[in-house]
Amino acid sequence: MRTGVALLLMTVGLLMCPAAVSAQPVRLVDVGPVGAMPQPSGPWISWRDQTGATLRHAVRTGQRSTLPAPSACAHVAADSAGDILYGCGAETTAPYTPRAQVRDAATGAIVALPVSSPALYGENGLALHSLGRAWYGVLVRGPKADGVFWVSRADGRVADVGDLGQHQVLDPDRPSLVRRLCRGMLVPQEGQPYGPGYGRLAVAGVHAAATYRRDPDFGLHRRDRVVLQRCGGTSRTLQGESRRASGFSDPVIDARTVAWVSYERASARLQVYSLRLRIRRSVAIPRDAQLLLTDRRLHVASAGRLVRVFL
16 A cells, blocks of 8 residues: 555656656667658658658567559658648640549549649649648649649649748648647748748647847847747747857657757757656757657658657
8 A cells, every 4th residue: 555655756756846756768660771862651651762662660669561552653742641742644745734643542443633834834844842731742844833832732823832931831631731829829020032031830720939139130039949839829939049059950749749859069959848847858869860640659860861869
């Protein structure tokens, strides 16, 4: 009985004092090779191999699998559920208009997607760019227009969202393509060559995170900092510029974790903040590391290797 009471008191003490948990180190475990430009895609991390096929790493089990591309097609991107976008056809004529196909992650079925006329985008055609649950992106290749346009997976209609400002974010998983932010969330403003522009805001449920970057030409922010936002609440700085940390990557976020990279003179550190415990831990990583957060698992990709982050 006394032993049970003691364990209960210890547990309550840890919950009331999150600092007691902060001493637990972050562990990095190499889980195998990874290709260029890997993407989080539901329960997998996906990337393209040299043949155009899709390679996948299951984040829960560590199992690897290969999905051959359809004939004359190559892997382009994956969405948040694991569906895969393929670009098909050879660039033998101009303007080049690839055929878009998608492999359904649940059924394995491959279906064709509508591709609008390249005349809408530019003289040199377009390139497939990215995949959402409701829309996919096409990148302009011609001189008459610049940027990414969005094509509906359902009916092929084209949308150009333009400048969304500080109160909306692009969300190709939504049929509306645009998500209006709740009170308490705001896209960071930052300098651009043509004047003030907007940075990136990572949103997960009622939380959002962004890196605010100083720009001496526009004087928008006094210093670089990573900021946590919450619907109906006030923003909070998770890490600010200091003598050691002189810059930060864009953060990634889910319902439990915010992660980003802080850059020092010749090194970098992975910073991981727990939304539940409100503590931040860090570990040294390469400066070129890419963060991949999916299915509540955090990985780091660098120099052709994929590393699991254990918290």
